Amino acid sequence: MKNPYLPLPMRLEKNFIETEDKNIRTFTLSFINKEDEENFKYMPGQFAEVCVFGKGEAPFGIASSPTEPGKLVFSVMKVGKVTTALHEMNEGSILGVRGPLGNYYPLEEFEGKNLVIIGGGFAFTTLRSTITYILDEKNRDRFGKLTVIYGARNPGLLLYKDELAAWEKRDDIELITTIDREAPGWTGRVGFIPAVTEQVAPSAENTYAVVCGPPVMIKFTLPILEKLGFPPERIVNSLENRMKCGIGMCGRCNVGNKYVCKDGPVFTLAQLQQLPGEY
Ligand SMILES: Cc1cc2nc3c(=O)[nH]c(=O)nc-3n(C[C@H](O)[C@H](O)[C@H](O)COP(=O)(O)OP(=O)(O)OC[C@H]3O[C@@H](n4cnc5c(N)ncnc54)[C@H](O)[C@@H]3O)c2cc1C
Numbered sequence: 001m002k003n004p005y006l007p008l009p010m011r012l013e014k015n016f017i018e019t020e021d022k023n024i025r026t027f028t029l030s031f032i033n034k035e036d037e038e039n040f041k042y043m044p045g046q047f048a049e050v051c052v053f054g055k056g057e058a059p060f061g062i063a064s065s066p067t068e069p070g071k072l073v074f075s076v077m078k079v080g081k082v083t084t085a086l087h088e089m090n091e092g093s094i095l096g097v098r099g100p101l102g103n104y105y106p107l108e109e110f111e112g113k114n115l116v117i118i119g120g121g122f123a124f125t126t127l128r129s130t131i132t133y134i135l136d137e138k139n140r141d142r143f144g145k146l147t148v149i150y151g152a153r154n155p156g157l158l159l160y161k162d163e164l165a166a167w168e169k170r171d172d173i174e175l176i177t178t179i180d181r182e183a184p185g186w187t188g189r190v191g192f193i194p195a196v197t198e199q200v201a202p203s204a205e206n207t208y209a210v211v212c213g214p215p216v217m218i219k220f221t222l223p224i225l226e227k228l229g230f231p232p233e234r235i236v237n238s239l240e241n242r243m244k245c246g247i248g249m250c251g252r253c254n255v256g257n258k259y260v261c262k263d264g265p266v267f268t269l270a271q272l273q274q275l276p277g278e279y
């Protein structure tokens with residue numbers, strides 16, 4: 001049996017600054033072994049443990065989509081030991097990846113439905129994966145109206161700016177970006193995500209809501225969605241509890257009797273309401 005702790009070797013193809021504060025970088029990795037690439041089947045919402053040899057490993061949401069074969073993309077905020085080591089890695093370096101881990105957004109259930117995707121901060125990574133997946137020409141017809149509400153503290157902290165600009169030009173996605181406070185040069189919407197969601201007031205009819213972001217954003221957005229008529233079974237969240245093994249072995253990520261790494265990180269609000277409120 002394959003050792004689940006053994007990372008696959010990958011090459012760092014690109015490492016670039018994503019945000020103006022230089023705290024978030026985006027990493028593009030390619031598989032070194034063709035066989036690993038063929039076996040690494042993932043879906044939007046899953047994560048992987050990225051290992052910097054000699055420093056340790058940390059979980060990150062996969063920002064690329066399975067519709068973009070041959071590479072894995074992660075956007076990583078520098079906060080501590082592993083993330084700082086990652087930020088300092090040169091292109092061409094070898095690192096390790098364990099995954100794909102966790103469950104994923106229930107895209108089969110989303111088929112034929114409208115979607116409202118609501119994201120904040122670096123948690124937008126797995127939402128980028130989902131949006132890219134849905135917008136792929138092979139998949140777009142399987143889903144209804146796509147609305148994306150994406151917020152950041154200031155314009156410089158918005159991720160994937162080139163893609164946001166490209167999405168804005170398309171007529172099969174409604175993109176609403178917002179920042180917390182007025183900023184020089186920003187002509188778009190200003191306001192916190194829960195308030196903007198209430199203003200946009202997406203119809204709950206035949207619609208799923210997907211929410212991913214910092215706990216405070218989730219806390220205030222969920223009641224708005226319920227007020228708009230979204231039932232808890234059609235509100236889908238992704239949790240980012242602290243993790244170590246990522247495979248249900250170490251007990252680091254539990255909420256009640258659930259392992260966020262193995263049973264999640266994706267849970268509907270209906271599922272979360274069955275768990276103790278410690279997530
Ligand atoms: C499923 C999942 C997906 C994630 N996706 C991303 C992603 O796409 N991009 C990204 O930048 N980060 C993501 N994270 C968070 C990332 O895993 C942590 O930032 C990383 O583990 C920090 O490692 P470090 O060694 O640099 O920090 P450490 O040296 O271990 O810690 C530095 C500081 O950060 C705090 N910290 C570390 N991890 C967490 C956490 N999960 N929650 C709250 N505080 C924490 C520590 O308490 C400490 O204060 C994700 C986490 C999970 C569980």
Ligand code: FES
Binds near residue numbers: 244246260
């Ligand atoms: S991270 Fe080890 S049990 Fe979930």
